[in-house]
């Protein structure tokens with residue numbers, strides 16, 4: 164059977180208890196994570212005004228003059244994922260860690276045509292080198308407080324509904340993931356893909372974000388109404404299916420760390436952002452696009468072994484236990 168759409172999971176009836184409704188939502192969510200690796204989540208409880216508000220802050224931030232944005236520069240080290248990265252700095256890579264090999268892949272390729280601002284969610288004290296890098300408050304008053312408030316809202320959804328639903332769906336204790344994530348290092352990322360001539364995208368001179376998988380546990384993303392996000396078909400490798408914007412829905416996906424932790428039971432699916440279909444009415448220009456991923460990561464101090472139920476006599480463990488922090492840093496360093 165070919166899968167050509169991304170499932171929609173409705174959290175409206177997901178309750179505190181282990182009710183039949185909660186179990187049903189958990190089961191559907193787990194199946195989406197296993198079969199597709201992506202899902203739209205609706206009725207998450209994340210208020211739409213907060214999402215809209217964060218998009219407004221993002222637009223305000225990226226409209227600032229370059230010299231202001233550069234007051235909060237991303238450090239040169241890839242793993243220090245904080246602060247502002249200008250257009251063309253970053254190019255995502257796909258599981259290649261060798262510096263020479265990376266340089267060879269990048270040669271002749273154009274970097275992603277996007278700018279970004281990365282924020283740690285400050286739930287627990289940052290690891291040295293991962294402290295947030297903010298603009299001076301007077302350059303964008305209120306931005307810091309609003310961004311951290313948005314992070315707290317996403318984290319509440321993650322801890323109270325998202326991870327419990329997955330645990331229940333996998334037949335685990337509702338709080339199975341809790342311990343591993345209560346001090347997890349989550350990251351909010353504001354992304355801006357500037358307007359550009361549609362020809363440049365079509366010729367391949369410019370790309371928005373190249374095909375990649377995410378590194379951590381999972382990602383909760385909101386996108387504006389422009390479109391362009393595509394997900395590799397779970398049934399036809401190399402074929403991409405569109406993940407169009409659905410107002411109010413978060414786009415959810417599994418990351419590589421959770422895929423490994425689950426002995427490849429849950430899928431970390433390749434995705435990319437292309438220019439949306441050309442529209443005659445915008446004079447040959449592709450509209451700018453904004454998106455806001457929130458990356459959920461495990462506590463970097465924890466070392467994880469295969470999730471119970473994901474291995475057994477018929478399905479031996481494929482991976483050694485791994486420390487969450489070491490894993491993430493290895494992936495981050497390959498991105499810059």
Ligand SMILES: O=C(O)CCC(=O)C(=O)O
Nearest residue numbers: 354377386392436454456
């Ligand atoms: O902009 C998007 O919709 C996707 C962004 C993304 O995949 C990422 O930042 O990892």
Ligand SMILES: [Fe+2]
Nearest residue numbers: 375376377434
């Ligand atoms: Fe991604």
